[in-house]
Amino acid sequence: MKSVAFCTLGCKVNQYETDAMEEMFAAAGYEIREFREKSDIYIINTCTVTNIADRKSRQMIHRAKKINPEGLVVAxxxxxxxxxxxxxxxxDIDLIVGNNKKVQIVSLVENALKVREHLQSGKDLEYERAAVMDINHTKDYEALHVSHVREHTRAYIKIQDGCNQFCSYCIIPYARGRVRSRREEDIISEVQTLVDGGYKEIVLTGIHISSYGLDFENEDYNRHSRDSHLIRLIEKLGQVPGLLRIRLGSLEPRIITExxxxxxxxxxxxxxxFHLSLQSGCDATLARMNRHYTAAQYDESVRILRKYFDTPAITTDVIVGFPQESEEEFEASAAFLEHIRFAKMHVFKYSRRQGTKAASMEGQIDETVKNQRSARLIQMDQKLQAEFIRQWQGKTAQILLEEREKIDGKNYLTGYTKEYIHVAxxxxxxxxANTVFSGKLSLRIHEEYVICERMD
Known part of the structure; x- marks a missing residue:
């Protein structure tokens, strides 16, 4: 029995696709091993969102070759x-497989192995070392499926691929192509299979899930309501027997309507x-980023969510040091973040990506300035997180318990509230584990966790 090991870099979409590839290899009779172990085949699911992601991808490719120089390394x-x-x-790379070709991964690998065996026996035989399509001209959604995942309670469900937004700093539309959506019936079937397997929570994920369904043709839906397909899918998933939670991946602010x-x-x-991607709270910076909303429009989206939900967790991404970001622009962005009072902010320093419009912009910001701005927002994030958690003192919450942990020498069961507070x-x-526990919270913030000292 041949063995295969996987390494996943980047987003939850990549993790979903790795889970699907693992299932395909397991079904074909391969033994799945940990990446650190010696294996016949190594598959590195790469990321390119930043220069650092590129470097990590190369590092893991070379690490695989060091673990087993005779192994087949697939990027x-x-x-x-x-x-x-x-x-x-x-x-160090034996086979290259692009996006929308992962569904063929087993046959591509087996062909490469067969060719390698022939070469070792002295036969002159060549194979296609690279299977990469023109991703920008395909309209087909890659039909990957999962029936189980590595996490025991939560499963990520990919509902779409690609992005049509073309933010000036982002390489992803060129790596993932245009929006391609998965059919409702396929998603619902996969979710039911996972729920039947014991999973309590699903997370809808994709490259730009707010665009879900916009590529569906010849369908009767309101062209003025861009959210019609996504909200219809969510409502149908709410009817899946046994499903306790539906969590949404990153949303476009403009999709939030009454x-x-x-x-x-x-x-x-x-x-x-609700993770609403912001990137900057300054309108001038947002315009250079080619984001399609203003700070005021984003603020209105948050107001609507807080109108319909009691103490929702609003989380976001923020980029500091975007080209030409002046001190005044940064201060405007920081003031907006303070105004929104996020439950969590992911702070990133702008990373120059060749092939994007922002890479050639004048006014690139010095790394020292980026570091200073990043540190300030990270400090703000810690303060805002603590404020959000304190709002839950004495309130009733529902915790989906996931695993046992030892904290300060004591045994705990840890899990997440519906608002994604990590509670012990x-x-x-x-x-x-894998059960829901509800009650009033008496909380103590403790590094990675919030300790529930008493739950009435």
Missing amino acids: VGCYVQAAGEKLQSDQ EFAGRLRNVAQICPH VPEREGLE
Whole structure:
């Protein structure tokens, strides 16, 4: 029995696709091993969202070759798609597989192994070392499926691929192509299979899930309501028997309307945890980023969510040091972040990506300035997180318990509230992993966790 090991870099979409590839290899009779172990085949699912992601992808490719110089090293995914020609000169890579080709991964690998065996026996035989398509001209959604995932309670469900937004700093539309959506019936079937397997929570993920369904043709839906397909999908998933939670991946702020939020509130399983990508709270910076909203429009989206949900967790991404970001622009952005009072902010320093419009902009910001701005927002984030958690003192919350942890020498069961607060509950009789525990919270913030000292 041949063995295969996987390494996943980047986003939850990549993790979903790795889970699907693992299932395909397992079904074909391969043994799945940990990446650190010696294996016959190594598959690195790469990321290209930043220069650092590119570097990590290369590092993991070379690490695989060091673990087993005789192993077949396969690079797949976004970095491959964006830099395929460059990677073909890397002698540590035996096979290159781009996006929308992962569904063929087993046959591509087996063909490469067969050719290698013939070469070793002295036969002159060549094979296609790179399987990379023109991702920008395909309309087909890559039909990957999962029936189980590595996490025991939560499963990520990919509902779409690609992006049509073309933010000036982002390489992803070039690596993932245009919007391609998965059919409702396929998503619902996969979710039901996972729920039947014991999973309690699903997370809808994709490259730009707010665009879900916009590529569907010849369908009767309101062209003025961009959220119609996504909200309809969520409502249908709310009817899946046994599903306790539906969590949403990153949302476009403009999708949040009174209609969308009102219908969303009526889905009992929905988690009031909304990740609205912001990037900057300054309109001038947003315009250079080619984001399609203003700070005021973003503020209105947050107001609507807080109108329909009690104490929702609003989280976001923020970029500091974007080209030409002046001190005044940064201060305007920081003031806006303070005004919104996020539950969590992911702070990133702008990373120059060749092939994007922002890479050639004048006024690139010095790394020292980026570091200073990043540190200030990270400090703000810590303060805002603590403020959000303190709002839950004495309130009733629902915790989906996931695993046992030892904290300061004591045994706890840890899990997440619907608002994605990471809570640790003292272990006691009757508490089990993969169950829901509800009650009033008495909380103590403790580094990675919030300790639930008492739950009435």
